[in-house]
Structures are given as C-alpha cells and as structure tokens.
Amino acid sequence: MPARTPRQIHFVTGKGGVGKSLIACALARRFVAEGDRTLLVQVNARDSHAPLLRLPPVGDDVAEAGRNLWTLNLHPAQAMREYALMTLKLETLYKAVFENRLTRTFLRFVPSLAELTMMGKLWFHAEEQREGGGFFGGGDGGRPRFDRIVVDLPSTGHATRLLAVSRVLTEAVKVGPMADKTRQMAACFADARRSAIHVVTLPEELPVNETLELLGVLQREKTVHVGHLIVNQVLPRVFDERTEAALRSLTLDGGLGPVLEAGRRRLGRERLEAREISRLLQGGRPLIEVPLLPESPLEVHHVDRVAALLGEVP
C-alpha cells in the first residue's frame, strides 16, 4: 500500500457569518481523529475556535491544545516580528531597525507587508520538520511537524488579498531575499498536492453571489486549488413536490390559516434555498450540505457531526 501523503494546508474561507469557524474546527477535529498532527489557525480574529472546541483562549504562539492538536491566532505585528527575525537573524538588529519609529513608517508603505508576513509565518510552519530521526531513517525526523494545517481565513475579500499577496509582492519587489521567499511561498500555496481552499457559503442569494465571484477569482488567479464547496445552515427539506402541491391546494380560511401560513413561509424558504443551491451546483463542483443546527450554543459534538458530513478530505 502506498504511503498516505495527506494534503497539508487547508484554507477555509467564505463571507462573514457563514460559519467558517465551524467548518475549520470540524476539519481540524476530523484530521485529529484520523491521527494527523494538526495545527488549527485563525487569522487576526477574535478567538472563535476556543469557544467552539471548549479550549482555553487561543494565543498568538503555536500551543498544544490536546492530543494531535495545536492552535494559533495569527496577528500581523507578531508575524511581522518573527518574519523579520527569520530574515535578519539578530534580535538586536531587529530592534535597532524595525522598532525604530522612522523605519516603521516606511515598512507601513511596503505593499501588504502585514499580509505577507502572516502568510510567511504559515508557510514557515508548513515547512517545519519534526525533531529526531535516526541514521537508518527511523523516528520522526524529516517528516513535517504538522501533517495538517487548517487556516480559518477572514471573509472572502481579505482572503483573496491574503492569497494574492505573494503575487502582488513578487511584482513590487523583484530581487532580494524577500522576493525569493515570496516566490517559494506562492508556489507552495498554488501546489494542489500541498494546499487547497475550502469555500463555505449559505443557501442565500448574496452569499452565493459572493461565492461564485470568489470561485471565479480563484480559478483565474490560480493562487490556490479549490477543495470542498460547503453550504452551511441548510434548512432540512420537509416539503417535497407532492406535499407542496397538497399545501398549495388548501385555502387560507378557517382556523387553519395561521398554520398554513407558517407552512408557506417554510416552503418559500426551502424553495429559495433550493434555487441558490442549484446555482452553486451549476459550476459542476460537488457540494456538501450542512444542515441548520437550531441549537445554541454549539457543542463539540455538533462540530463532530459536521466533521462527519465533510466526507473524505484528501
């Protein structure tokens, strides 16, 4: 049997409020359950993973959060510092240069430096190797520190900016160490064997519009391979065609009026959702539906229910 080489980097994106964090956490839970060493990352966000997974607050350093699970909340200032340190090696030099008020002004003008350094830090963790490993190849040496990295990206606009940043920067800075690193990084994210982006949406017109636009951009720019397309909060369908016809044949009068009206509201919403889902399907991409979970707050077992729905994730 050939060794399983799982795809390592999984970006998750979608319009704000569609449940990206739920999907990112579900992916991470799935990978962890499969025995993969998993790093779960949120980007410059108010911590939404800790409440969902019942973890202690997620900090801006990689921290172990359970068996096979590490978490990280990626902030630009921290990432910038680490990236500069990696490039410049010496902390004193970093302080002399980057914490100098004059030079900080100039760094603010470098295109998307914050985004670049955040992506750079992600890339760094993707490249990290495990310690150990003997002469005859035993142990963990030479294997990546993380088998899987799940990145809960900000809303779509920011996500495309983050992913495009290496390309933008390669255009702006043509030579130098940063240019080399940037090119390698862009190649890593664009490699479908290594990275993919999962797009989350809702069965509503505006989120679907935005999703179709995003898919178009991703296809055009080829910054990253598109993995799963996930539609979240789908209302379970209780009206099939026959039930719908029967409902429509009833009149609103009599004591049943309010009940029928509630039924028609439900029917209207189901049909609207079905229409939006069919628009998503037109791209020919397989679609994963996650049902509306009318419980609050969500518990870890809800996250695991969603994880089970995600199917095989390469």
Next chain:
Amino acid sequence: MSTSTTTAPATADVGAHQASRDALLRLVREQRVLICVGSGGVGKTTTAAALGLAAAAAGRKTLVITIDPARRLANALGLTGLSHAPQLVDAQLVARSATSLGLTTTPAPLHAMMLDLKAGWDDMLFRTAPDAATANKILANRFYRVLSTELPGAHEFIACEHLQHLASSGRFDLVVLDTPPTQNALDFLDAPSRILGVLDNDAFRFFADKSTSLGLRFLDSASGRAQSVIARFTGAEMLDELGDFLVLLKDLYEPLTQRTRDFVALLGGKNTAFLVVTAPQPTVLSEATFFAGELVRRKLPLSAVIVNRLTPRPHAALAAIVGADLDDRLGAVLGADDGARVAAALDRAVTDEDRLATLEDAALAGAGPGLGGVPMVRLPRLSDAVHDQGRLVELLPWLVGTPSGDV
C-alpha cells in the same frame, strides 16, 4: 401576503417596538449622515438601501454610498449596476416606498453610488494637490498605488473623506453610508488616525522640509545601518522611490490633515447617527455588542440597533392546532395520505419556527445590555429574496413605519 398574522408578542413589547421605529424615522428625517455598521451577511447593504428609500420617500434628497463591489445595493434599488458617480434611482420605487409608509410628503430624488477606491483617491488627489502637474506626478508613483489601494485603512479613509465631501456638497440632505463588515470595522474607525499617523511623523516632516528629492540618503546619517538592512528586507530601489513619493506628498500634507479633521468632526458630530445592523444569532450579536461598545468608547453617536431576519414566532395556539386533530382535518380535505404528509410538514415548520424564535429571543436578551441602550428596530425574515426591490418596499413599514403585525 403579510408575515404578521401569526406573531403575537406581549403588548408592552409591541409598544416599545413601535417607539423604536418612530425613533429611527426621526433620524431618517433629521440627520445629515447615517452610517450603517455591522458584520458581513446581516443585511447591512439592504438596510442602507431601505433607509435611503425611506428618506427620499419622506422628501429628503438622499444619497446611498456603498463600498461593497458586490451588486447588492444596485439589485436592491433596481439599478443594473453602480458606478463611482451617483446614479438616480427610479422615482417610481421612491413613490411606492412613500405609499408603503403612508407618507403624503412629496418624494425627493434618491441617488446611489459605489465608491471606487482608486477613483476616490484620484478625486481627492486632484481636489487637494496644488496643481495638476504635482497630482499627475503623484499618480504615476508606485507608492501612490500602494497608499491608495493596499494600505490598511485606505478604503475607510477615502470613504470618510468622500462622505464628508458629499455631505457638505449641498447636493443632498442626507447621505447614508454602507460600511465594510466588522472584521475591519475597527479599521474604519481608526482609518483617520492611521493614515495621519503615516503622514504626521518625523520622517514625513523631514522630507516635507526638503525642497528636492533626497531619496533615502538621510538614513546614512540618521540611523546608520538602517538603510542597508531595510534594503535587504525589501530591495533598495523601492526605498528610493518611496523617498521621491514622500517629497511629492509634502504639499498635500496640510490639505489632507485638514480633510481628516473635517471628517473626524463630522463622524462625531450631532448631525451624524451610527446604526449597528445585526441579526439574531449569538455570534453575530457578539460582534454587534463589541462594535456598539467601540462606538461608545470613541464617543461616536451610536443611535439605533437594527436586527434583521427575525423568525416570526408562531402563535402559542398554533402548537395546539398542529398537535391535536390536524391530521384528521387535513385528511378530510386532501385524503388520509396527503393529509398526513402535509400535517407532518406543517408540524415541523411550526416547531422549527418556534424553536428558532425562542433561540433568537434568548440571544437578543443576552446581548441587550451590551447594545448601548439605544432603540432596537426588529425586522422579520422574509421568505423571499429581500433585495428584490419589491420586497424591500414591503420591509419599510417594519423599519420606520407601522407594520400590520410584530416580530
């Protein structure tokens, strides 16, 4: 068809809900600037469009500005697309809005535009530069593109600048701004100080005091190794170009600072109202309370909270109807088989609505204290697409009028 007949909140709530809509109508009638803020996906753009319609229907010359490149504002207002120049919305739609609100005032024109970031900066550049030659030189510099499109806060800065420019142009009685989602709402509030922070500092002044371009040679004396180190980080040619750019900008410094002072004053002034738009889900509400808190902390005028997409709560009596003999009653009309199917579907529909409405109420009650104690306007979830312009008009009574029910 109304969404109202099955909803039955307590009478005291109904009164409070109406008072909130009246308060929002006063803002629409009296303020000069309404700024809609909130997380993505809560109907902020739709709300901004509806407020614009209401204001125009009430006789105020109104402009709605969106920054969102998606076409939702255009869709909501029946326009095929939006551009950087204000576009007139069909007067019919405004007239229908007035009818829907029972207003007898003469409607005024409604305009809508989508702020184009680059065009916005170019506009401002030509308005503030001492002459066209300087403006064109700045325009050609690579760092100008960075400043105007890439710098964090660039979007928000130019939105504020245009808001101020348009609000004081005399063309409109009211300007409604639809802001980007809360993820960068703090950018929005911090944009003025961030951009000014870039301009208003020692390095900038150093360049501003020189009459000719020095590139970054000053760094040789000012901070020793810094130049070569930065160059290792970014490449040297970039630093030279940056130096040229800052020298070019020196004539813009004063006017830009003045513009910023103007719009900071406008944002915090008594003619401006901030409206937090949200939806009744815990995660969305927690962002709304966070944002309301930030507005209050910054002494910005938080004036109302608008909660979109509430699930209409079925009558308590409905459960009884569904629970008892619904099968039989429907069976009598549809036959036993279809009767049972429809009864089961209705049972589920009513149960789910009730459960969702209960969850939403709990979420709102939990968030209530954090929402600044301002009027809270509640809008029902419509089962059809809201940004379909017909539905938008239907929503207006829930926003600033007197709807036939409550939610």
